Amino acid sequence: MLHSVRAAGLAALLVLGACSPTFNWRAWPVEGTPLQAMMPCKPESASRAVPMLGTPVELHMHSCESGGLKFALAWADVGQAAQVPVAMTAWRLASLQTLRVTVASADDPALNWPVTVAGAPQAQGVQAQGTDPQGQAVLSRTVYFARGTQVFQAAVYGERLNGEAVEAFFGGLKLPAP
Numbered sequence: 001m002l003h004s005v006r007a008a009g010l011a012a013l014l015v016l017g018a019c020s021p022t023f024n025w026r027a028w029p030v031e032g033t034p035l036q037a038m039m040p041c042k043p044e045s046a047s048r049a050v051p052m053l054g055t056p057v058e059l060h061m062h063s064c065e066s067g068g069l070k071f072a073l074a075w076a077d078v079g080q081a082a083q084v085p086v087a088m089t090a091w092r093l094a095s096l097q098t099l100r101v102t103v104a105s106a107d108d109p110a111l112n113w114p115v116t117v118a119g120a121p122q123a124q125g126v127q128a129q130g131t132d133p134q135g136q137a138v139l140s141r142t143v144y145f146a147r148g149t150q151v152f153q154a155a156v157y158g159e160r161l162n163g164e165a166v167e168a169f170f171g172g173l174k175l176p177a178p
Helices: 002-019 081-098 163-171
Strands: 026-029 036-039 044-052 055-066 069-077 123-131 137-147 150-158
Touching (some): 036 163
Antiparallel strands (some): 044 055, 069 150
């Protein structure tokens, strides 16, 4: 009898735990783009004009925090396909500088992280260790990719990165076949 009461109590705890997961993954269409993403929490959104390649460009940002990690997705339309590679390189370098990562270039092979994005002809993954704006150590995994004239950045930041959450976030990025 005591054994069955303990088993019932354990089962109840498991059910209650399942009702409040750390990562509550949800499909999320990224408005204004063909991108579909999986987010572990409800993202907050903002847009602002930023200088990109000497021209103000509207940058759309979406982010949320869960399980001690920050998940972020941003995109901009650079207007001309010829500007896409230049914009992606500049964006990588600016992001690394924000984390106070010293590198010879945004294409430093030591930063490479192999990742793919479904439907993207190419993606460049970057892994880095730096410091956040408050001076705390932070790890990041970021992927840069494009479709047409739209450039994208998806990133996970944290003191420690949860491998399953990182894999789920980046694995949930999907562009429809061209």
